[in-house]
Structure formats: structure tokens, C-alpha cells
Amino acid sequence: MVSSAVARETVFALRREIARIEGSLPERLDAPGEEIILLRHNGHPPSPDGVVETGVAALDTALGNGIPKAALTEIHGRHMRDAGAVGGFVLALASLLLKKTPRRQVLWIGASGFFAEAGLPYAHGLSRLFGIAPEELLLAEAPKPGDALWIAEQAAALKELAAVVLELAGNPRQLDFTATRRLHRRAAEAGRPVFLIRQSADRQATAAPLRFAVEPAPAGTRRILGRPLAGSIGPPAFAVTLDKNRMAPPARFILEWNADERTFGHRSPEHHDAGPSGRPQDPVAVVSPPRHRPDMAPPAGPRLAYGRFRFPAAAGEQA
Structure with missing residues (x-):
């Protein structure tokens, strides 16, 4: 437990130093036993x-x-x-x-x-x-x-x-x-x-x-x-x-x-209009389930290239 707290404190110290060096990048630090610290450029949060x-x-x-x-x-x-x-x-x-x-x-x-x-x-x-x-x-x-x-x-x-x-x-x-x-x-x-x-x-x-x-x-x-x-x-x-x-x-x-x-x-996930998954509790199906076919369309088969169809020449015409 003590080693974990020391490791977290080390990480927070490194993050403070990185924020100080970068200057313009903000950092929010929630160290154990401390209030939330906001590091901003020049020490001021944005207006x-x-x-x-x-x-x-x-x-x-x-x-x-x-x-x-x-x-x-x-x-x-x-x-x-x-x-x-x-x-x-x-x-x-x-x-x-x-x-x-x-x-x-x-x-x-x-x-x-x-x-x-x-x-x-x-x-x-x-x-x-x-x-x-x-x-x-x-x-x-x-x-x-x-x-x-x-x-x-x-x-x-x-x-x-x-x-x-x-x-x-x-x-x-x-x-x-x-x-x-x-x-x-x-x-x-x-x-x-x-x-x-x-x-x-x-x-x-x-x-x-x-x-x-x-x-x-x-x-x-x-x-x-x-x-x-x-x-x-x-x-x-x-x-x-x-x-x-x-x-x-x-x-x-x-x-x-x-x-x-x-x-x-x-809207919080615990809203009374929503279920455990966050979705509204509505028993009505969005789309009626299929009866005589599978849920998903079958995969497309191979595509073949055919030559252009030519009508046979009529009698007396040159082919």
C-alpha cells in the first residue's frame, strides 16, 4: 500500500514537471490527500x-x-x-x-x-x-x-x-x-x-x-x-x-x-428511463423480426464479366 502511494506521488511529480516545461499544456492532478490542482500557463485557468x-x-x-x-x-x-x-x-x-x-x-x-x-x-x-x-x-x-x-x-x-x-x-x-x-x-x-x-x-x-x-x-x-x-x-x-x-x-x-x-x-446511466445498459426500457421492437428469411443478407457471390451481347443479324443484313 505504501509503495503504491509512493509510486503515485512520483507520477504526479513527473506530470507537474512536464506541465511546467511545456507551459501551455494544462494538467489536472488529483494527488492522495490533496485538493485537485490545476496547472495552467502562468498559473491561471482560462477565463x-x-x-x-x-x-x-x-x-x-x-x-x-x-x-x-x-x-x-x-x-x-x-x-x-x-x-x-x-x-x-x-x-x-x-x-x-x-x-x-x-x-x-x-x-x-x-x-x-x-x-x-x-x-x-x-x-x-x-x-x-x-x-x-x-x-x-x-x-x-x-x-x-x-x-x-x-x-x-x-x-x-x-x-x-x-x-x-x-x-x-x-x-x-x-x-x-x-x-x-x-x-x-x-x-x-x-x-x-x-x-x-x-x-x-x-x-x-x-x-x-x-x-x-x-x-x-x-x-x-x-x-x-x-x-x-x-x-x-x-x-x-x-x-x-x-x-x-x-x-x-x-x-x-x-x-x-x-x-x-x-x-x-x-443524462446519467442510472436515469430511470434507461436500463442497466443505458438504453431506454422500451419493449416495442424497432423492426419486426423476419419470418421467412435470415436476419442478415447472404454474402455477395463472385462477380463475372461477360462480353457484350450481340443480336444475330437478320436475313438480308450484313453481319
């Missing part, structure tokens, strides 16, 4: 004007008051089918940002091939669910990932924008550590956040101090006057994992987006 507060106390505390504005932030989607949830989470962050910085615009950059597969933000949905007017969101469609990265690097230096969003799929070779460091530096100089969305990508070393992993979460039950409405569907929910953060160990949150108030709510 409320320098962060995007999510409104969820537990998440904001883990982030050190909120998501820093003058920084690069990664948002990962494990599968391409989660692109809608990942995009919705970033749009919610943009909505929180535009509430404090009105009359500004968000630039959303992506490659044309990805937009063709995952789709573009819908103007009516932007206004209805996130309170973002269509003219507040600018879309830049680049032919290749390298072009999209170049646009993001140039736009990240513009102080007129509220935020820059770069959405890429996979692990393009142009997006290396040096490229992310340039994005992070330009975001710090402009004082505006850059959100790097990586859909269906393997994790790799980047200069972003924060990384979220986002996937869709089952919606809870809609509540009317504080009481659950049976058979209803609640607000959209996101399963957000904070897996890269020097302020706290990895943590997972179930966030619900309130479109009317434009704020997040925290």
Missing part, C-alpha cells in the same frame, strides 16, 4: 471568454471550464454510419459558440467525395435544431483532402470567423502531426477554435490537446411538465467519450441536446 462552455458541470470541470477556443479540437467517429451524430455534435458546439459571438460565421470544409457519401448540412435542420441561420454557415467543398486541409489552414488565421470545421474521412497522408500543429498554432493566434472531424479514422498522434469520440446514443423518453410521456421519443442524444485530455482521465458522458434552449443536458 470564461476563452472557452466554449457546454453547460454540463461534470464535463466542463473535466475540461477546465470548457472547450478552449484558441485551440484545435478533434472529434472522432468510429464508423461512417455515425457521421450524422458526429456532425450534429459539432453543430451543437457551433450553436453554443454563436450564442456568444453573434453576427459571425462558421466555415465548414470537406472533400467533395465525403460530402457525396455523408451528405451536407440541411438548412431547415440548422435553424430548427441548432438555431443557426443558413447564412451563418459557409460550406467549402474541396476536390481532394489535401485541398480541404489547405483551405482550413488559411481560414484558421481569419479572426472574422467564429470557428472553422474541417471534416475528413480516413487517415489521409497530408494530415500528419506537422499539419495539425499548424492548425493548432493558427487557431491559437486567431483566438478561434478549429474543429477537426475525423470520420472512420484510426487514431494517430496530433497536436490537438482535446479529442472526443462521438457516437449516437439512444434517445430517452420525452418529459412534459417534469413527467415522462409514455411511448414518446426525447431529444437527440450523443455518447461522448473524452479520451484525450490532460485535465482529467478518460470519461464518458451521455449528452442530450435541448433545441429550444440551445444547451446540453447530462
Whole structure:
């Protein structure tokens, strides 16, 4: 027991020294018998004007008051089918940002091939669910990932924008550590956040101090006057994992987006509308089970190439 405490104290001392040397990198240290220590550049935590507060106390505390504005932030989607949830989470962050910085615009950059597969933000949905007017969101469609990265690097230096969003799929070779460091530096100089969305990508070393992993979460039950409405569907929910953060160990949150108030709510796994797995207790099946066929489609067979069919020449015609 004593050796374990000594080892932990040694680790905390090393982390303090690393934070002191790096200067700009924050560190949250929870040593045995001590209060939580926050190490910041010049010893001061960021002001409320320098962060995007999510409104969820537990998440904001883990982030050190909120998501820093003058920084690069990664948002990962494990599968391409989660692109809608990942995009919705970033749009919610943009909505929180535009509430404090009105009359500004968000630039959303992506490659044309990805937009063709995952789709573009819908103007009516932007206004209805996130309170973002269509003219507040600018879309830049680049032919290749390298072009999209170049646009993001140039736009990240513009102080007129509220935020820059770069959405890429996979692990393009142009997006290396040096490229992310340039994005992070330009975001710090402009004082505006850059959100790097990586859909269906393997994790790799980047200069972003924060990384979220986002996937869709089952919606809870809609509540009317504080009481659950049976058979209803609640607000959209996101399963957000904070897996890269020097302020706290990895943590997972179930966030619900309130479109009317434009704020997040925290739904704990012990919520009475959810079962032990965190899913709502709804006995109704989403899709009727198949009766005369297997659950999954059979695998595709081999593909054969056939020659072009030629009609036989009619009598009296030259073949």
C-alpha cells in the first residue's frame, strides 16, 4: 500500500514537471490527500471568454471550464454510419459558440467525395435544431483532402470567423502531426477554435490537446411538465467519450441536446428511463423480426464479366 502511494506521488511529480516545461499544456492532478490542482500557463485557468462552455458541470470541470477556443479540437467517429451524430455534435458546439459571438460565421470544409457519401448540412435542420441561420454557415467543398486541409489552414488565421470545421474521412497522408500543429498554432493566434472531424479514422498522434469520440446514443423518453410521456421519443442524444485530455482521465458522458434552449443536458446511466445498459426500457421492437428469411443478407457471390451481347443479324443484313 505504501509503495503504491509512493509510486503515485512520483507520477504526479513527473506530470507537474512536464506541465511546467511545456507551459501551455494544462494538467489536472488529483494527488492522495490533496485538493485537485490545476496547472495552467502562468498559473491561471482560462477565463470564461476563452472557452466554449457546454453547460454540463461534470464535463466542463473535466475540461477546465470548457472547450478552449484558441485551440484545435478533434472529434472522432468510429464508423461512417455515425457521421450524422458526429456532425450534429459539432453543430451543437457551433450553436453554443454563436450564442456568444453573434453576427459571425462558421466555415465548414470537406472533400467533395465525403460530402457525396455523408451528405451536407440541411438548412431547415440548422435553424430548427441548432438555431443557426443558413447564412451563418459557409460550406467549402474541396476536390481532394489535401485541398480541404489547405483551405482550413488559411481560414484558421481569419479572426472574422467564429470557428472553422474541417471534416475528413480516413487517415489521409497530408494530415500528419506537422499539419495539425499548424492548425493548432493558427487557431491559437486567431483566438478561434478549429474543429477537426475525423470520420472512420484510426487514431494517430496530433497536436490537438482535446479529442472526443462521438457516437449516437439512444434517445430517452420525452418529459412534459417534469413527467415522462409514455411511448414518446426525447431529444437527440450523443455518447461522448473524452479520451484525450490532460485535465482529467478518460470519461464518458451521455449528452442530450435541448433545441429550444440551445444547451446540453447530462443524462446519467442510472436515469430511470434507461436500463442497466443505458438504453431506454422500451419493449416495442424497432423492426419486426423476419419470418421467412435470415436476419442478415447472404454474402455477395463472385462477380463475372461477360462480353457484350450481340443480336444475330437478320436475313438480308450484313453481319
